[in-house]
Amino acid sequence: MKMSRRAKRMERHHARHKQPGLNMVSLMDIFTILVFFLLVSSSTVHQLPSRKDIRLPTSVAQRVPQETLVITVAPGQILIDGRKVVEISEVLADDSTLIPALEQELHFQATKSRIASFTDASEQGRAVTIMGDEDISYALLRKILNTCREANYTRVAFAALQASRVGRDAS
Numbered sequence: 001m002k003m004s005r006r007a008k009r010m011e012r013h014h015a016r017h018k019q020p021g022l023n024m025v026s027l028m029d030i031f032t033i034l035v036f037f038l039l040v041s042s043s044t045v046h047q048l049p050s051r052k053d054i055r056l057p058t059s060v061a062q063r064v065p066q067e068t069l070v071i072t073v074a075p076g077q078i079l080i081d082g083r084k085v086v087e088i089s090e091v092l093a094d095d096s097t098l099i100p101a102l103e104q105e106l107h108f109q110a111t112k113s114r115i116a117s118f119t120d121a122s123e124q125g126r127a128v129t130i131m132g133d134e135d136i137s138y139a140l141l142r143k144i145l146n147t148c149r150e151a152n153y154t155r156v157a158f159a160a161l162q163a164s165r166v167g168r169d170a171s
Contacts, residue, residue: 054072054073054131054132054133068128068157069081069106069109069129069153070128070159071102071130071131071144072131073131073133073141073144075133076088076089078091078144080102080106085105086099096143097142098143098150099144103147103151106153110151124154125155126153128148128153130148130158131158131159132158132159
């Protein structure tokens, strides 16, 4: 039996548009790369947010800091975890020893943190890291520390760059 021209054309069309099989080798390569990426990117090293406008002081401490709430004292403003809290000009113009906006934000952060669920957090005090330029004024730093103390953030750490041992031994 001879096929018509239309039947031959339809057969060629269907032969051209077959669904290709799934290439398992490529799929396994992709999943292997994905697993290695996830292993490398899920490191336990905590890194403070970096800012180009802040020059951190240097330190020779050997202990690794734990992950805490970060108060950043930028050149014109005070930030908590990257969110603006208050302008420094307002803080320095006020005669109070506390910073109300910072205290309010610290109380808010305490209610939403995991540490708030522990009973000993109220006894020990919460931990906070202050990251500021090495040239910030003492009056501003004192107000920040007083506000932290009032909000029960008594375990205060200051962010600093770790000095190299080679540079220390040479001097």
